[in-house]
Amino acid sequence: MGNYAGDHAVVLGGSIAGSLAARILADHYRQVTIIERDQVAGTTRPRRAIPQGHHIHALLARGKQILDEIFPGFTAELVADGVPVGDFGTSLSWYFNGRMMKKAETGLVCVAAGRPLLEDRVRRRVHALDNVTYRERTDVMGLVASPDRQRITGVRVQPNSIEGAPEEVLEGDLVVDTTGRGSRTARWLVELGYPQLREERVRMDLTYTTMDFHGPLTFDPIGDDIAIIPVATPAMPRGAFFARLPDRYAISLTGILGDRPPTDHKEFLAYVESLPVPEIYKAVHDAEPMGPAMSFHFPFSIRRRYERQGRHPEGLLVVGDAACIFNPVYGQGMTVAAMEALVLRQHLQQGPIHPERFFQDQAKVIDAPWGMSAGADLGFPGVRGRRTVKTWMGNAYIPRLQAAAAHDGQLTVSFLRAAGLVDPPQALMRPSVASRVLRAGRQ
Structure with missing residues (x-):
């Protein structure tokens, strides 16, 4: 590529968002350096800098599409590694208030890789680029500005x-x-x-607790599928993700508003028994557990x-969780980081980066996932945050759609898309x- 935007771009952080940003920057800068405080090369286990890495992570459908776009053959590579892959509407069983949404083909591919493995495969692709360098075990001490x-x-x-x-x-x-x-x-x-x-915060006081189990299971309700997901709702506030991963089964329990799933094995199982x-x-x-349960406390989302x-x-640009921290229950973080990488690419293709314009377009990408996750959290009466008319309307309508989807596969597809x-x-x-939701309500 002959026309570069500059000689050197520096990325602070080498996780998903940083690696994706570096992939895009590599097409527009002669050299890209990623500064990472951990040792990350060849790491396929949770890292010290990522305390949530022990827990089940979701790559949403749009995120998977983008990874295949910027890393051709990415999903095929994961499948070759033995990663379970399926359809979001048939390979996952979604429960709301104890009722399972009717299974239906969505055409959206779910990749159950887990965060450490997914990060490693992304980093391998980026590390292979001739003009990208990872500087590991290095701390960022501050910014340097012009006079x-x-x-x-x-x-x-x-x-x-x-x-x-x-x-x-x-x-x-x-x-x-x-x-x-x-x-x-910001500081x-x-x-x-x-x-x-300026910041917006939604305080839900979430705790994740995850335990991994050896397979095979004596009783396996997942079978060849990927996961069973009872989603926390105001009526049934205890949720979970029960997933089949490449080398294990895992349960991530979720509790909000101070309800903290325990790490003690016996008490962990008692919490599981309370699920719908x-x-x-x-x-x-x-x-048989593979090790002790791990907990992660998430007090609030921040935009x-x-x-x-x-x-x-x-x-200077800010992307990923540095710009917006989503409630991890909804699995949006990695996918939004991928969407922001496309915004970065678009701006680089148009010419010199103007931060004001970039942040405006980034906000448009963040608006929808933030509205969905923050709005759902604010459906719990004890969650603190700003409620708008749009929030109230969404929390009146979406539960009706989810209930109707128990008998209507087309609504399942619409919701999952x-x-x-x-x-x-x-x-x-x-x-x-909306007409299908209203018809189901009348029936």
Whole structure:
């Protein structure tokens, strides 16, 4: 490629969002450097920097489509590795308020790889690019700005593998922050004289607890499928993901508003027994655990409103969880990061990056998944956050659609296409869909 946007782009963070951003940047910069505080090469186990990595992760349908677009043959490679693959509407059993949505073919492919394996395969693809370098075991200490503070010109970094190692400045034409929930960019910008960043928060006080089990199971309700998912609702607030992974079975229990699934084996099974799908308890009550249960506490979702900032320095973007942290129950994080990578590609193809325009287009990508997940959380009376008329309307309509889908496969397809971020949420209000929901309500 002859026309480069710049000589050097620096990506802060080497997880899914960072690796996807680097893949896009590699087509537009002569050199791309990924700064990662962990050792990640060849890692297929949960990492210290990713405490949620122990738990079941979902790659939504739109995310899978994008990965196959920017990494041709990606799904086929996972299948060759033995990763279970199926249709979102037939290989997963979705339960709302104890009722299973009617199974129906959606044409949307579910890839049950688990986060560590998925990250490793993405990183392998990116690492193979000649102009991309991972700098592992390196901490980001701060941003470097031009004398007038109108442009970010690089970052200060420090190796963490050698005690007392000196800081160094890594110059870059573009810096992309993908450091996740702990991003310090908003604070650093204030220190440079930029306005305080606006945030929206939805506090649901979620706890995940996951236990892995050896297979085969004496009683296996999943069979050749991928997962059974009783989704938490205001009427039945305990939820779970019971999945068949390449080398194990796993259950991730979810509890909100202070209801914390325990790590003790006996108490863990008692929580499983309280779920509205008794087949899950029957499957694992005598199964052999692969190790102790792991818990992860998630107090609130955060949307950082970079698109509403009055001023932005040139040469700095923020993507992935550094821009918006979604409730992990809905599995949106990795897919939204992939969608943001496409926004980045679009802006690079149009010419020089303008942060204001990028953040405006990024916000359009975030709007739908944020509205769906935050809105669903706010359907629980004890969850704290801003409720709008749209929120109230959604929480009156969607449960009716889910109930009607227990007998109507077309509604299952419509719901899963929207939940998979393939269709916009407005698609659920189309006359062809709403009429089926209303007809089921009358019946």
